[in-house]
Amino acid sequence: MYWTSQSCNCHCHAACTRALKCQAGGTEEMHMKLSHLMFIYALGLTVVSVEGHTQPWPTKPVRAIVPFAAGTLTDILPRLVFEELSTRLGQSIIVENRPGAGSTTAAGLVAKADPDGYTVLVNSSAHTIAPALYPALGFDPVRDFAAVVPLGLTPSVLVVSPASGFKTAADFVASAKAKPGVLNFGSAGVGTATYLSAMRFQYSAGVRATHVPFKGGPEIISEIIAGRIDFFFPPVANALPFVKDGKLTALVVNSAKRSAALPEVPTTSEAGFTDAEYPFWIGMFLPAKTPRAIIEKLHDEAVKALTTPKLQEKLVALGVDPMVMTPTEFDGFIEKQITADAALVTAAGIKTH
Structure with missing residues (x-):
């Protein structure tokens, strides 16, 4: 049972008063009792002090660090979730875009942040690719972070120009095998999810194409529509409006x-290509030493936000599928993906930074 300041004050004060009424020269026993009473009094105040500094979370706005530019799916998705989540938490969530170095700039910032629940990292598949690409990260994606909750995943989709004549993946692969290295593909850069998606599919299908790097997805899509790039593996969310308008074939x-x-x-497996999966996911992380109670609360409230009909409708429109995991399961998923990504980076012969 915890002491309270009121009960401790009353009982100790009365006892001390009785003790002080004894003769001035009191015995050693009296002095020992008095010292014992004063120790208990001080201990009571200490417990009260500790309890008084235990506050509910959150009591102020939460800062969310996003490692990608505004307008990308990794920015749009968390903002939609935060609209609902901030209402449930009773505090605003302020998004800060910190793009650069394959998400490692933002991740490094959060890894070193105070573990008080007020600095959140929203990252994507880039979180698990980073260790293989940047051996000298300065932080560990597993040890320095607590995985909180996945916000969703969006498959990557193989898209081509309708003018290419490809109707199925089998058509595409047959052409690529007949002309090794002639077909080209665009990506947002070596080591990015769009690059690794294309590389994994090529290994699975047994084909080889020429890589053409770009600054971002919109430029690549424009080049495919114009017929200058043969294929691309963007997240479904990025390709969806163009597929619906008939400007791209999925x-x-x-x-x-x-x-x-x-x-x-169809999925790659349905089309006959095994081990070609490379989903693009987005999730929330906190510094590793954040109290478990805060991690669990943020997870639970985020899950409630994600399951509201209004938000689910928006996610479907974006091409985002549910990705349901507990914090412990999400931690395990991250570790497995780091291993898988490292193997793919090695197989693709990608140079590290």
């Missing part, structure tokens, strides 16, 4: 199940 999605946004498009 051949396969590289996920375990079909995308709710493109239900007519």
Whole structure:
């Protein structure tokens, strides 16, 4: 049972008063009792002091660090979730975009932040690719972070120009095998999710294409529509409006199940290509030493936000599928993905930074 300041004051004061009424020259026993009473009094105040500094979370705005530019899916998705989540937490969530160095600049900032629950990292598949690409990270994606909750995943989709004549993935692969290295593909850069998605599919299908790097997805899509780039593996969310408008043809999605946004498009496994999956996920992280109670509360409230009908409707429109995991399961997923990504980076012969 905890002491309270009121009960401690009353009992100790009365006892001390009785003791002080004894003769001035009192015995050693009296002095020992008095010292004992004063120790208990001080201990009571200490417990009260500790209890008084235990506050509920959150009591002020939360800062969310996003390692990508505004307008990207990794920025749009958390902002949608935060609209609902901030209401549930009773505090605003302020998004700060800190792009650069394959998400490692932002991740490094959060890894060193105070573990008080007020600095959150929103990262993507880039979080698990980073260790293989940047051996001298300055932080450990597993030891320095607590995985909180996945916000969702969006499969990458193999898209081509309708003018290419490719109707199925089999058509595409047959052409690529007949002309090794002739077809080209765009990506947002070596080591990015769009690059690794394309590389994993090529290894699975046994084809080889020429890589053309770009600054971002919108430019690549424009080049495919114009006929200068042959294929691209963007997240479904980025390709969806162009597929719906007939400007791009979607051949396969590289996920375990079909995308709710493109239900007519088969998975790589359904098309006959094993080990070609490379889903693009987005999730929230906190510094590793954040109190477990805060991690669990943020997870639980985020899950409630994600399951509201209004938000679910918006996520489907974005091509984002649910990714349900507990914090412990998400931690385990991160460790497995780091291993898988490292193997792919090695197989692709990607140079580290």
